[in-house]
Amino acid sequence: MFAEIGHFTVLLAFTLSIVQSVVPLIGAQKNWAGWMRLADSTAMAQFLLIAFSFAALTYSFVVSDFSLALVAANSHSAKPMLYKVTGVWGNHEGSMLLWILILVFYGALVALFGRNLPSALKARVLAVQAMISAAFLAFLIFTSNPFLRIAVPPADGNDLNPLLQDPGLAFHPPFLYLGYVGLSMSFSFAVAALIEGRVDAAWARWVRPWTLLAWVTLTIGIALGSWWAYYELGWGGWWFWDPVENASFMPWLIAAALLHSAIVVEKRDALKSWTVLLAILAFSFSLIGTFIVRSGVITSVHAFANDPERGVFILAILTVAIGGALTLYAARAGQLRTTAVFGLVSRESGLVLNNLLLVVATAVVFFGTIWPLVAELTTGRKLSVGAPFFDAAFTPFMIILVAILPLGAILPWKRAQVGKSMKNLRGALALSIALGVLVWSLQTGGRMLAPFGLALAAWLVLGAIMDLLVRARYRDNPLGTTLRRLRNLPRSDWGKAVAHAGLGLTVFGIAAITAWEQEDIRVVALNERFAVGAYEFQLNDVVNQNGKNYSAQVGSVTAFKDNREVAQLRPEKRFYPVQQMPTTEAAIDIGLTRDLYVVLGEQQGDGGWTIRTYIKPFSNWIWIGSLVMALGGCLSLTDRRYRVAGAARPRARPVPQPAE
Amino acid sequence: MRQLLLILTLLLATPLYAVEPDEILDDPVLEQRAREISRELRCLVCRNENIDSSNAGIAKDLRLLVRERLVAGDSNSEAVDFIVDRYGEYVLLKPRLSRENAVLYLIGPVLLVLGAIGAFLYLRRRSRRPETPLGSLSREEAERLEQLLGD
Numbered sequence: 116m117f118a119e120i121g122h123f124t125v126l127l128a129f130t131l132s133i134v135q136s137v138v139p140l141i142g143a144q145k146n147w148a149g150w151m152r153l154a155d156s157t158a159m160a161q162f163l164l165i166a167f168s169f170a171a172l173t174y175s176f177v178v179s180d181f182s183l184a185l186v187a188a189n190s191h192s193a194k195p196m197l198y199k200v201t202g203v204w205g206n207h208e209g210s211m212l213l214w215i216l217i218l219v220f221y222g223a224l225v226a227l228f229g230r231n232l233p234s235a236l237k238a239r240v241l242a243v244q245a246m247i248s249a250a251f252l253a254f255l256i257f258t259s260n261p262f263l264r265i266a267v268p269p270a271d272g273n274d275l276n277p278l279l280q281d282p283g284l285a286f287h288p289p290f291l292y293l294g295y296v297g298l299s300m301s302f303s304f305a306v307a308a309l310i311e312g313r314v315d316a317a318w319a320r321w322v323r324p325w326t327l328l329a330w331v332t333l334t335i336g337i338a339l340g341s342w343w344a345y346y347e348l349g350w351g352g353w354w355f356w357d358p359v360e361n362a363s364f365m366p367w368l369i370a371a372a373l374l375h376s377a378i379v380v381e382k383r384d385a386l387k388s389w390t391v392l393l394a395i396l397a398f399s400f401s402l403i404g405t406f407i408v409r410s411g412v413i414t415s416v417h418a419f420a421n422d423p424e425r426g427v428f429i430l431a432i433l434t435v436a437i438g439g440a441l442t443l444y445a446a447r448a449g450q451l452r453t454t455a456v457f458g459l460v461s462r463e464s465g466l467v468l469n470n471l472l473l474v475v476a477t478a479v480v481f482f483g484t485i486w487p488l489v490a491e492l493t494t495g496r497k498l499s500v501g502a503p504f505f506d507a508a509f510t511p512f513m514i515i516l517v518a519i520l521p522l523g524a525i526l527p528w529k530r531a532q533v534g535k536s537m538k539n540l541r542g543a544l545a546l547s548i549a550l551g552v553l554v555w556s557l558q559t560g561g562r563m564l565a566p567f568g569l570a571l572a573a574w575l576v577l578g579a580i581m582d583l584l585v586r587a588r589y590r591d592n593p594l595g596t597t598l599r600r601l602r603n604l605p606r607s608d609w610g611k612a613v614a615h616a617g618l619g620l621t622v623f624g625i626a627a628i629t630a631w632e633q634e635d636i637r638v639v640a641l642n643e644r645f646a647v648g649a650y651e652f653q654l655n656d657v658v659n660q661n662g663k664n665y666s667a668q669v670g671s672v673t674a675f676k677d678n679r680e681v682a683q684l685r686p687e688k689r690f691y692p693v694q695q696m697p698t699t700e701a702a703i704d705i706g707l708t709r710d711l712y713v714v715l716g717e718q719q720g721d722g723g724w725t726i727r728t729y730i731k732p733f734s735n736w737i738w739i740g741s742l743v744m745a746l747g748g749c750l751s752l753t754d755r756r757y758r759v760a761g762a763a764r765p766r767a768r769p770v771p772q773p774a775e
Numbered sequence: 776m777r778q779l780l781l782i783l784t785l786l787l788a789t790p791l792y793a794v795e796p797d798e799i800l801d802d803p804v805l806e807q808r809a810r811e812i813s814r815e816l817r818c819l820v821c822r823n824e825n826i827d828s829s830n831a832g833i834a835k836d837l838r839l840l841v842r843e844r845l846v847a848g849d850s851n852s853e854a855v856d857f858i859v860d861r862y863g864e865y866v867l868l869k870p871r872l873s874r875e876n877a878v879l880y881l882i883g884p885v886l887l888v889l890g891a892i893g894a895f896l897y898l899r900r901r902s903r904r905p906e907t908p909l910g911s912l913s914r915e916e917a918e919r920l921e922q923l924l925g926d
Contacts, residue, residue, distance in 0.1 A: 350828050356823070357823045455901070456902065457898075457902060464894075468894070474886075478882060486879050498865055499865055499867060500868070501869065502825070503814065508880070636796055727793075
């Protein structure tokens with residue numbers, strides 16, 4: 116019953132979205148206030164309707180209503196409650212409904228809190244949002260209906276893929292979608308601005324929080340996915356350059372570029388048309404990502420040909436959205452004029468360089484991802500592009516970016532001198548190099564990666580600290596005053612420094628785990644001790660245990676260091692009978708300086724067990740750094756300027772420049 | 776993500792994991808070289824996974840083959856050539872730098888250079904023009920620049 120009403124509300128929302136994509140646009144053009152205001156009510160109504168249908172679907176999963184085809188295919192009555200709920204988006208149809216729910220949620224936020232937006236801009240933004248939701252609601256209704264019933268319900272369901280029954284992955288899609296869909300707001304603002312032919316500081320001030328929010332949630336989503344792969348897939352890989360990962364990484368990179376270029380629009384009234392283009396590109400990559408994941412085209416051209424309906428539908432949405440927006444851009448971008456003047460060396464030029472590197476890096480990822488497809492379609496050659504290519508082709512751009520970041524971040528606006536700004540960074544640079552040399556001399560084996568990575572990471576972190584100190588004018592003030600000034604710096608300054616430092620932590624984690632990881636694979640008899648690096652391990656026993664919907668063999672391993680016990684590890688091998696699927700649960704002793712990572716393998720003929728042991732130094736810094744980056748974004752998001760943004764729309768009001 | 780999971784599911788359908796203890800060579804230097812080569816070779820039936828971390832049967836065969844060639848005295852590139860001769864370019868996770876793949880390898884550097892030129896021209900114009908109400912770029916110039924930057 117609920118499912119039928121949920122189905123009905125989806126159809127209603129679809130109808131409303133069509134109305135909302137037409138009426139407010141006309142209203143904005145003709146300056147009819149009533150027609151423009153309609154968008155507010157329809158946006159709220161769309162949200163309430165979709166929220167109801169999402170609740171209805173969730174209810175069906177919670178009560179295990181196997182008369183719904185989707186529930187029967189993806190759930191099971193014995194599944195833990197958490198995974199019954201998260202199973203709602205653990206499948207294609209449900210995840211599309213979640214995508215749309217988030218889309219209309221953002222639309223409702225604009226309707227509710229966008230009181231300060233000029234009514235024409237707001238009407239146009241909501242109309243563009245409605246076009247996107249109309250397209251995706253049509254996709255849901257015509258190709259991926261989650262509310263289909265089956266005539267003869269089965270006694271029990273097929274269960275959710277066991278790999279998905281995991282807290283890390285349960286919340287990975289919602290965060291990713293918050294990010295993907297958040298970029299649709301930047302897109303809508305960009306298209307609305309093109310229709311109006313006007314981009315100013317106030318516009319940038321409205322776009323930046325949305326982009327920032329999207330970037331923060333994408334950061335968290337990608338980090339969650341990477342962390343999940345690390346502990347769940349059984350050998351501690353954390354990034355595979357898989358097309359599906361790249362699909363989420365490309366919007367992240369472009370969003371990072373966008374939120375930097377929007378600063379230039381906001382503060383300096385320059386880079387306008389470039390920023391609008393980035394906003395269009397960012398959401399385009401979200402759509403391309405959705406296409407890659409949903410159509411399967413990258414995995415195999417044949418998978419796409421076998422079931423083309425969904426892929427073709429998304430491809431059509433993609434073509435219309437990207438093609439339409441870019442056409443509009445070509446027609447209108449010329450009207451966006453820049454008046455600002457700044458020197459060849461300035462904060463502005465630093466941000467241009469940041470954009471250049473991020474966009475080129477994105478292009479490399481994009482071409483690497485689609486190259487197998489291009490090669491097969493054009494020349495019939497079958498080839499692979501995997502991690503070794505991306506490591507070699509992508510990393511150099513990131514190294515350049517990181518190397519210039521602290522300097523670019525500290526350059527004054529308008530006109531700067533490298534020498535003058537470097538004076539503030541000399542200490543940080545010297546200390547970073549010294550740290551690198553120290554590590555190089557301490558480590559055995561001559562890999563340059565770790566010292567180099569550590570020096571870069573230290574450069575980022577120390578550079579961020581110096582950035583704050585310079586902002587607080589530490590040279591001219593006694594310590595007490597400096598501290599007070601530090602405390603009173605705008606949140607966005609803190610956010611910037613924290614995010615940059617977070618990047619440094621991640622760089623360090625990546626360099627350390629890549630350079631210093633130790634691995635050991637062997638057959639171990641019970642109670643035999645073996646050494647890996649500075650640690651010793653002992654397999655005590657292996658017992659059988661049963662979970663709620665699986666059976667398991669659980670090993671008990673003790674780890675020693677200097678003959679002192681440091682950890683008890685319980686690696687598992689599970690078997691999920693409903694899906695007939697074995698999984699491996701690695702045991703990880705988590706630490707700031709190292710993870711001990713133990714995987715239980717097969718029992719051998721002589722009664723011993725295959726045990727894989729890894730010592731992964733500083734691996735958690737990768738995700739801690741990502742969270743710190745996200746935290747920086749959140750700090751920036753709470754900056755006072757955004758909370759009062761546009762209280763009175765400062766049309767072309769000069770933005771006060773911070774004294775440097 | 777779902778897609779990836781589906782594939783991973785298939786991969787994990789056998790509980791064996793990657794390099795098995797009985798495959799490891801006695802000579803640690805040779806073994807290290809074998810591991811390095813393995814990371815660059817694709818498990819042919821897997822999705823985007825190298826033979827070093829894959830547990831598929833073919834990956835094991837390839838791992839053993841690599842070790843066999845190394846023990847027989849092949850250099851790293853000879854061993855890789857030997858496998859590419861038999862399994863095709865598809866087995867390489869990093870495509871060869873050939874004429875057909877030139878675009879793939881050149882796209883990054885070429886875009887960087889073009890973009891840097893475009894950015895430099897833009898910035899120079901910004902720094903030279905006096906502050907005018909109409910902005911300093913003509914419409915064609917602005918479009919041309921966006922083209923360069925957007926390429």
